Every structure is written in C-alpha cells, then in structure tokens.
Amino acid sequence: MLRMPASRFGFVLTALLTFGFVGAGIPAAFSADAVADEKxxxxxxxxxxxxxxxxxxxxxxxxxxxxxxxxxxxxxxxxxxxxxxxxxxxxxxxxxxxxxxxxxxxxxxxxxxxxxxxxxxxxxxxxxxxxxxxxxxxxxxxxxxxxxxxxxxxxxxxxxxxxxxxxxxxxxxxxxxxxxxxxxxxxxxxxxxx
Incomplete structure (x- = not known):
C-alpha cells in the first residue's frame, strides 16, 4: 500500500479543493458565497x-x-x-x-x-x-x-x-x-x- 506523507497529502487536498475537483465530479465554487450542486x-x-x-x-x-x-x-x-x-x-x-x-x-x-x-x-x-x-x-x-x-x-x-x-x-x-x-x-x- 502506498502511503503519502501528511505534508504532501495536505498539499494534494488543497490543490483538489482549489481547482474544483471535489465530490462526485461537481466543481467547487471559487467564492465562499456560492454553492454548486446538480441544480x-x-x-x-x-x-x-x-x-x-x-x-x-x-x-x-x-x-x-x-x-x-x-x-x-x-x-x-x-x-x-x-x-x-x-x-x-x-x-x-x-x-x-x-x-x-x-x-x-x-x-x-x-x-x-x-x-x-x-x-x-x-x-x-x-x-x-x-x-x-x-x-x-x-x-x-x-x-x-x-x-x-x-x-x-x-x-x-x-x-x-x-x-x-x-x-x-x-x-x-x-x-x-x-x-x-x-x-x-x-x-x-x-x-x-x-
């Protein structure tokens, strides 16, 4: 099993959230005042x-x-x-x-x-x-x-x-x-x- 150092995991998680790859393919909104879903x-x-x-x-x-x-x-x-x-x-x-x-x-x-x-x-x-x-x-x-x-x-x-x-x-x-x-x-x- 491949293990990722905690510091690298934090970087990858931050990158995923920042660039919008979260959940089931639903892009994250870049502003705190927006929430995206299927609607x-x-x-x-x-x-x-x-x-x-x-x-x-x-x-x-x-x-x-x-x-x-x-x-x-x-x-x-x-x-x-x-x-x-x-x-x-x-x-x-x-x-x-x-x-x-x-x-x-x-x-x-x-x-x-x-x-x-x-x-x-x-x-x-x-x-x-x-x-x-x-x-x-x-x-x-x-x-x-x-x-x-x-x-x-x-x-x-x-x-x-x-x-x-x-x-x-x-x-x-x-x-x-x-x-x-x-x-x-x-x-x-x-x-x-x-």
Whole structure:
C-alpha cells in the first residue's frame, strides 16, 4: 500500500479543493458565497439575497481578484462560450452603463437596449449591448493592450439592494453564445430571493 506523507497529502487536498475537483465530479465554487450542486450554483449577494446560476454554466476560477464568481456559459458551438462574471460594485449606475457602452463599437441597429425593474426589493438596471467588443487584456482598469472582438454581445445587470449596495452581473461573448444563454440569464435574475 502506498502511503503519502501528511505534508504532501495536505498539499494534494488543497490543490483538489482549489481547482474544483471535489465530490462526485461537481466543481467547487471559487467564492465562499456560492454553492454548486446538480441544480446549478446558488449565489449569495451582499444583501443576503440569493439566485441560482444555471447548471449548464461551468464554474471557473475568476481571471481577476475583484470578481467573486465566474462561469463559462456554453453556446451551440464549443468555441462560442460566454464569460459570466459577478462582483460587488461601486459608482453610479449611469457611469457604469457608460463605461460598458464605451467598451463596444455598437452595432448600428439595436446595438444598445436598457431597462429597469424591481425584484424582491432590489432595483435591476439591465443593459444589452452588441457590436465589436474592445476587450482590455488584464481587465478594464489594467491599461493593457486592447483586442477588438467582432460580433460580440453583453447582457449586463446592476443590482441595487434596499440599502444601496450594488452588485454587477455581466455575460460577455460571441453574439450566438450570449443569445443562447440570454433566457437563462433572465431567469436567474427573475429568481432572485431574499
């Protein structure tokens, strides 16, 4: 029987938990405020409200530390995956919507849509953008090079809780991948519970 030193066992266990290989193949959520199971991933936002991310979205390690939860939302084609990010937010709604619009060269027709609704005492500002996405490598504030991604879309939501706290949810990717996940994105938001 092969025995592993305790120090190495601790390292292996930490690696397995960190990289999401736990239980019966169910990925571990990388944030303490998310719990994954066969029904999806339950997300808890700062106000204590919860929502369920679809089971089809794969939990992935956030690319930057300010992101609390990140998912890969599959499109019809394997190469067409949308990136879904969730994080606490600051700044005014308008400043953030303007910043998101500034990341796109909007399509001439129906390139920008905006609406507002209330769910469980939370005000949701919803934004849909389509066109060429000017993705800044390293994050929007990093100052890195910009990659222009044609035929991209973003479905964004700014949630404002009853105490004024803000939470961002954004789905960005090829138009077809965002369209394939748009209904699930809306259902996740509509399912917000206190």
């Amino acid at each position: 999806g991933t339950e997300i808890t936002i700062a106000s204590g409200a919860k929502m369920m991310a679809p089971a089809t979205w794969k939990v992935v390690r956030p690319k930057i530390s300010i992101i609390q939860n990140e998912f890969a939302a599959p499109g019809a084609e394997p190469e067409q995956t949308a990136r879904v990010t969730m994080m606490a937010a600051s700044g005014s709604v308008q400043a953030n919507v303007d910043r998101w619009k500034g990341q796109f060269q909007l399509a001439a027709k129906d390139g920008f849509k905006e609406e507002q609704k209330t769910i469980e005492g939370h005000t949701l500002h919803l934004v849909d953008l389509q066109g060429t996405f000017n993705e800044r490598m390293g994050g929007p504030f990093a100052g890195g090079r910009v990659v222009h991604r044609e035929n991209y879309a973003m479905a964004g939501a700014i949630l404002i809780d009853p105490n004024g706290g803000k939470f961002f949810i954004k789905m960005t990717g090829p138009v077809e991948a965002v369209k394939a996940n748009r209904k699930a994105f809306g259902e996740m938001l509509d399912g917000l519970k206190k």
